[in-house]
Amino acid sequence: MDTDVRRAVVIGAGVAGLAAARVLADSFEAVTVIERDTLPSAFAPRAGAPQGHHVHGLLALGAEVFEGYFPGLRAELEQAGAPVWDWGERLCAVLPKGTPPPTPMGMPIQTFSRPLLEHVLRQRVTALEPVTLRDGLTVTGLRTAAPGKVTGVRVKDGDAEDEIAADLVVDASGRSSHLTQWLAALGLPSPRTTTVDAQIGYASRTYTYPEGAAQPSWMGVLQPLRAPDFRKGCYAIQIENNALHVTLHGAGGTQLPHTDDDFLAYATTLRSPVADTIASLTPTSAVRRYARTVNRKIAYHRLSRWPDGLIALGDAVCTFNPAYGQGMTVAALEVRLLEQMLGNRRGRTPLDGRVFQKRLARVTASSWLMATTPDRAWGKSGSAWPVQAGNWFMNRLIDTVPHDPQLYTAFSSVFHMIAGPQALAAPRLLSRVLIGPRPGASRSAIMS
Template sequence: MPMETDARHAVVVGAGMAGLAAARVLADSFEAVTVIERDTLSRASAPRGGAPQGHHVHGLLALGAEVFEGYFPGLRAELEQAGAPVWDWGEKLCAVLPKGTPPPTPMGMPIQTFSRPLLEHVLRQRVTALGSVTLRDGLTVTGLRTASPGKVTGVRVKDGDGEDEIAADLVVDASGRSSHLPQWLTALGLPSPRTTTVDAQVGYASRTFSYPEGQAPPAWMGLLQPLRAPDFHKGCYAIQIENNALHVTLHGAKGAQLPHGDDDFLAYAKTLRGPIAETIASLTPTSSVRRYARTVNRKIAYHRLARWPDGLIALGDAVCTFNPAYGQGMTVAALEARLLEQMLGNRRARTPLDGQEFQKRLARVTASSWLMATTPDRAWEDARPAWPVKAGNWFMNRLIDTVPHDPRLYTAFSGLFHMTAGPLTLANPRLLSSVLIGPRPASTR
């Protein structure tokens, strides 16, 4: 039920993960929520043009899964019924790291793997089932509707029949990497926000496979072989997903020539350590090879603008995007929705949401994920990294090199990776000394 406020109508631009999560939260505080999506959406689970990364491996971290389950009770069970497997991260992940592969280590950390289109489809059905939410697809937002430069009162939209305006008490830009918000703010006479980018020049090539009749899937549920500057230019991610399929993404940095078709996909896989080439050699491809290269980390400093219009907020990839290799995007979107819920709940009755304060707090939500993604990615850049970046990469590399030889450290690092634990986890003297001493075979520890 909507809260007793004068908040009547909210418009969310974008029906991706961040937009759907925001719409779910807004439905508790507004009488009506309209989600506007540029793509024409399928009624089934299928990739859409506005999310080309949907063809590639996606991961929902443990914390993100927990937050989404809170907003959509029974989500995990619904996805499992659709074929998405649930497995323990420590037991069923094959992590091919530079200094070895950690042995199976039960962690009690349940992970669910699925395609991005399946998750988006299920969430879209859940959101549109809410009585106060309307989804309008095939509609492009062309600008902001304003009463003055300091007050946003809705959006201007365009479809095949012409242009129109939609009034709103709050506009949420969740339109992703293609957001035009900086230009819209400039058109209102507001200063252009500063944009920071970090580009490791990572590219992806992905496809899905099915298992021949009678062939059992591999013992692992997920396979991870990360990139690392300057020596490890190639890697992969592979997960078992719905429809008994294996989803494989090969990736490379700094000029690695990614495959285009059947033969060079397997040839690329054969250049990697670990079992990926042997696994896919006998499988049947069920999709063409899809490539993707928009992996730059980008942060727009809306939180530093001295002026911010009332009735407007921005979140998700419209504000801060990460190299997808680190799997943080969907989880950060869930955390941003949680921030929105907190701020809507804490405001005084009959007062609008403070958009400027929201952007400031959102910057704090994304800060640690930005650091986790950009510190290793800066090592790929041509410019000599600053000493804090070098020190951070040295420590992280030492940590990852030690993980295969220390089950307790592997468990602690997994909690850090999945955002269920903070960096202070590694302040434990035993774990910290293990990292500083470095990797040692079990027989010599």
């Protein structure tokens, strides 16, 4: 066996890192996953993922990709209590111009907490023979044989320092990645970083239903934000353990709740049915706030030099405002790219990291545009005309959706990434968007 491709190291045991380890286990003799946090034995939020306290969504395409890598994952999550439901039938989407009526789409969605998903993925990945997970260990830098070749990582465990050799290092350490500094230490130029910050904040908590209590007809509630007028919103989903997970959104300087009373009071200002539901439920968590919602893209793909033996993926490269629910699905697509490139190598030649970063940039491009176009509208300085045109079209589309089931289905397919944006360019759908909501069309009733 070629000794150049025997060992891999993955930095980060989040969703992206675990999925990467799963794919690497098919091509490497040994895969070491390094996690800074001390991981819980059961599923629980971890310090390194504060967003784990907030509502997460796995889009339909992401669920398909993960099921391919972890056969039976959906059934295992369902056995743990994570419900499966049809997006069109059971989502209560409270949009500016109305709420679409229940519309069967044959689009199964599964809802769960992020800690449950990470726990199940950790169990699956660590059961793989090549994989070793080392938690409570901090990566402090890259191990190199020369400026152009990475040969592992330097780590720190308490006061003790060590090195772990690897033929491929994968940075999946998320928003807290130190890769730009590590590359600078190797003499590489700083990559361009682009940020789009809508300054959106979240406040979340979970509730449980009393024994035998009637539950609402919906499984999820979505009331999106929209600049400049709709500054409050929410996303609520039913998850494992008969629980309701509620995240309240605020933009444009909106003050988010801190206390129990504030949380309910904020919910009552929304048009969604969330307040009526949680008023009679028992809270099972404190109110948790979160404000790291900036979209950030690091242009590693534009560096003229890239060291051998290194790649980066997930939030370490491109992060999205979590309100759009794209992060885990995009990570799945990036890992699928990794699998494809590993499979397309000649023999067991090393992975070309520079080519991987270029192709990864294409994987993230459409999701970046979908997230940043509406977020740029919150800027005080105004947006360029392409952004204004994109937002006009998107707003027109969303305003028409409540009154057009076919358009609602097409839009949902694009939102869940099982169809590309071109699906909305079909002439019969495009004309409906351009015409807009029919004059006098009644506002759809909100699901109770």
